[in-house]
Amino acid sequence: MNSFDYLMQGFASALTPQSLMFALLGVLLGTLVGVLPGIGPAMTVALLLPITFSVPATSAFILFAGVFYGGMYGGSTTSILLNTPGESASIITALEGNKMAKLGRGAQALATAAIGSFVAGTIGTVLLALLAPVMADWAVTLTSADYFALVVLAFCTVSAMLGASPLRGVASLTVGLALGLIGLDSVSGQPRFTFGLFELANGVDVVIAAVGMFAVGETLYVASRMRHAPPKLVPVNRTWWLPKEDLKRSWKPWLRGTFIGFPLGVMPAGGPVVTTFLSYAVEKKLSKHPEEFGKGAIEGVAGPEAANNAAVAGVLVPLLTLGLPTSATAAIMLSAFGSYGIQPGPLLFEMQPELVWTLIASLCIGNVMLLVLNLPLAGIWVKVLQIPRPYLYAGILVCASLGAYASSQSWQGLLVLLGIGMLSYAMRRYGWPVVPAVVGLILGPIAEDNLRKTLLVSQGDPAALVGTPFAQAMLALALLAITVPLIMKTRARRRLPGQRAAG
Template sequence: MNLIDNVTLGLQTALTLENLFYCLAGVTLGTFVGVIPGLGALAAISLLLPVTYYIDSTASLVMLAGVYYGTVYGGSTAAILLNLPGVPSAAVACLDGYPLSQQGKGGLALFITTIASFVGSMIGFVLLAALAPGISQLGLMLGPADYVMMMALALTAAGTMSTGSRVKGIVMVVIGLLLGTIGTDVHTGVTRFAFGHASLLDGISLVAIAMGLFGITEVINASAGKGAQEGLPTVTWRSMIPTRKELRSTAAPMLRGAGIGGFFGALPGVGGTIASFISYAVEKRISRHPEKFGHGALEGMSASESANNSAIQTAFIPTLTLGIPGDAVMALMLGALIIHGIAPGPLLIAQEPGLFWGLVMSFVVGNIFLVILNIPLIGVWIKVLSIPRLYLFPAIMIFIAFGALSASMNPFDVYVVAAIGALGWFLFKLGFQPAPLMLGFILGPMLEENFRRALVLSRGDYDVFVTRPVSLTLLIATLALIVVPIILALLQMARDKGRNRNVTQRHD
């Protein structure tokens, strides 16, 4: 099938009444969650995972994907109006969006971010539709040893590129790998770390891990913030209309940001947050008036929002075509596929063309919905910021408990959610980020399966990991992620010692 046939098939799937309904529901809920500071896509998707048991697989993915990119649209609203990013990737919008709001241009900033998000999403969609089939064909040429090294690279990137300490990131990956070993070994039938408890024979539920780690933990952290927001600015239709000069000044930054975001979004362990910061730095570097950045520069804000949304679309490329999630949200999307018995990887497009292209085309539909939801209904989302957390967060906790119970009808999962939530909050307080743990939990069993398969095919010869060109290249890249930061840190220490010695000699 050529690209036109694939797009036609995708439109036929995406435009069914069922998929349109779940797409609209996903982007609406995503915008709502994104507007509320402290929550995010991880918490929303983890809450919705139990719902996916009862609806069609394509509709499930369309809804969850809509929640994902919907939160990014909504996240910039709180960032611009309150200087509180609704999602981490919207933090860059605070730099210029909030100063614009203080200058009485909050409506203009919201309009520009919506347009930039739409432009970035559409360019990301084009990259996804164009590159995914080719990468899928490339994936068919990879062997188990190549997949082992690819997963090792993704896990290393998740640990070393996560915010905070690299060591802590790697520790969280290891904890996720250990949690993934709980249950019955599918190769030998031996029970591992179940401690005689029948409910652990099938391992820890993905839904329980997700809802505890991101649902409960995020609610506890967010509840420590402010209550209902006061003093919200009034946004009128007139204040949202940009001038021709303002539109022209943001056109090129949007395109550059979308290109940067599309590239970094497809890399495991990077994601939209890093892409938005990089695009902002690029715009400031090439600007004729860099002094405006941080004081209300539309160029920087539009570039970062475009990059952010483009990265979300291209993040689906490695997840769907290779089965390698780039971040924790993609890991949850991978989990949703597994829940429905669908194997992500190079054969996904060939075996489930309706699902793949229906999901891809739903991105276009969903982003059109988001433009309609964000521009005319901006007053509604401003009102959402006024909901007292005293009522909002207890309701979310009740939904988490019901969701955990409904996923398997096993009360044990409710206790697991509570335990994981407590563990996640404790680790977060110590500076550990939860996202690498989720990646380790998802990729751990897949890594083990491919590792065993590679050794079976090579008759126990470990040279298979260094004799295959792709495997060797990925191994070198993995080692570089570990070694290069150490070398750079040592060089920086040497420079600091040299400076201190020179300062001491001058004083003497």
């Protein structure tokens, strides 16, 4: 059977009532958390992990992927109507989208975001279906040195590209790496840095770390300096489709955003966030109306929104074929694979073809659902935004306790959760991005495994780490990811002498 036959089979099982229900639930939940501040797709997938005990793997992953896609759609709604992104991947959308809404073109902004997301998500899913099997075949030939180089690249990109200060990104990464050391050594089986506590033998649970970093940390941060003015919503009229003029200006940015977003999602380059910045810069350069940028240019909504959805499809490629997560949400999905005893990686397409192809087919269906849901339901999502903040954050804390207790089954786990939340508060207070910490915790052990395997084979010769052309290329890219922002910063500082910038 070739990929096409598999895909058709995937559609057959994705169209069963059960799969459709999970896809619908996933995209609804995803859009909801995308709209809500303080809670995002990574946290939601973490909360939903207990379902892995009671439903089959395929259904669980349909749900998770729906949440991931839905989150990207939902984030754009808040960006446009409130000027406050519900998701970090939607920060750029707020720049132009909110200006459009203030000019009375909110409906068009929502429509170009939704249709662009649909176009990009669909093309991205098709590319995923075409590329993933090829990549899986190729991934079999990768050595542990190659994997190590890939992880190093992921470390460099997430810490250097997110946040205002690369040094603080690296600091956050080391926090995650240190937490990742705790637990049994995977080779010799002895406990490391467990403080003699039995509970820490299995390491810091990914769910606890992610929920603590995202949900508890965010709630404490909001509690410490809450904005008491009610959110300013821009009223919006309803629309079903884009007027011809806007469609003409949107379709090229959609396609460009897709082809920026997908490859960068595949590369370990910091997930969807970075792609939106790039797409915005490209649209600004290419636009025939550069004077409109900053005042509500539709291209500035269409491009980045397409890019972040395409990136989500891209992120699934290394997750499925290499077992390598490149975003926080993907990292938590990886731990869900673990609880089914499934090892994502090159062999996944041979061992679990039904799971993979049903998932891919469900993504296509989920995209259609999102398009249909989002345009007419924008009004409902706006209502959701009006939940009073004290109740919203109280609810987020309760959900955090729920997810952490369900996964750790102990009150001690909740105290660890609180400790990580307090750490995350301090990090946010001083402008440290928290995503690198989560990525470091999850990828740290993978890095250690591959580093040791490489050195074991080479009998301790570190030259083996740069022994393959692929590893060399990845490490060169990693070096670029670190140096380019530094050079740009130094140049900016020289241009503005006397101004204090974080380095």
